[in-house]
Amino acid sequence: MNNKNLNSAQQQQLVEIGLKLNQVRTAKNISLDTVSANTRITKRLLKAIESGNSEELPEPFYIRALVAKFAQEIGATGIEFIFQSSKDTEATEKTTKSHTERRYWLNFQLRSLHLYLLYILLIVVSVKIITSLVESPVIINQVPEENPTANSEVQESEATAQIKQPESAPQFVSQSNNSESVIVGINLQERCWLKVMVDGKLAFEGTLPKGTQRQWTGEKQVTIRAGNAGGVVISFNNEQQKILGAPGEVEEITYTVN
Structure with a gap:
């Protein structure tokens, strides 16, 4: 029978160590009586060590000391009985299991956090894209009034690209006798394309939304x-407002100073 204090791995280790000690001792022609006399270890225990008979041996702690002393006496280097009590083994298994569970939990938390951050990022990007599409302003090209001499290369938006302008439109001229300047204001009741010339220079050309x-x-x-003259309410020198023309019609009017 085996020593109840040894597990199967320790028992196998003891058998291998005993075989090595026997080989070294036999090769050096050293008798067990000599080893016993010099180490004060009984011959019975020395035989038990060489044969791997753990039943004849004490607890693992003492087996380790006996093996070390036996190996030193016969000059067998690198031979050591490594033991670990059942309590230590259980504690080691619990520690290993705890570390494994903790590592798994941390990995799970990291993966969950990454997915959550990716989800938030997708929501933010989606909201920005939708907002930019909904709130996208009408693109118009306008020459600043402060710099009327700037180069003004203007393109009509897609909404007004389909409006075919006639080569000539009815032109009306209105004059002011009581002012040294011309002030023209517009209030759009419908979306409309406009072209504005101030003192012979292009001041604005583009599409403006309703309410401008x-x-x-x-x-x-x-x-x-x-x-779309019917959607344009126009005023001249802050006088009474009037509709420029009929809905859907192209109209042109010039306001001058005498």
């Missing part, structure tokens, strides 16, 4: 050309 209010001032004249 604008005003231009010229020293000599202001010309307004509208693609």
Whole structure:
């Protein structure tokens, strides 16, 4: 029978160590009586060590000391009985299991956090894209009134690209006798394409949404050309407002100073 204090791995280790000690001792022609006399270890225990008979041996702690002393006496280097009590083995298994569970939990938390951050990022990007599409302003090209000499290369938006402008539109001229300048204001009741000339220079050309209010001032004249005259309410030198023309019609009017 085996020592009840040894597990199977320790028992196998004891058998291998006993075989090595026997081989070294036999090769050096050293008798067990000599080893016993020099180490004060009984011959019975020495035989038990060589044969791996753990039943004849004490607890693992003492087996380790006996093996070390036996090996030193016969000059067998690198031979050591490594033992671990059942309590130590159980504690080691619990520690290993705890570390494994903790590592698994940390990995799970990290993966969950990464997925959550990715989800938040996708929501933020989606909201920004939707907001930019909904709130995208009408693109218009306008020459600043402060710099009327700047180069003004204008393109109509897609909404007004389908409006075919006639080669000539009815033109009306309105004059002011009581002012040294021309002030023209517009209030759009419908989406409309406009072209504005101030003193012979392009001041604005583009599409404006419903509800837009604008005003231009010229020293000599202001010309307004509208693609949907029925949606344009116009005023001249802050006088009473009037509708420029019929809905869907292209109208052009010029306001001048005598």
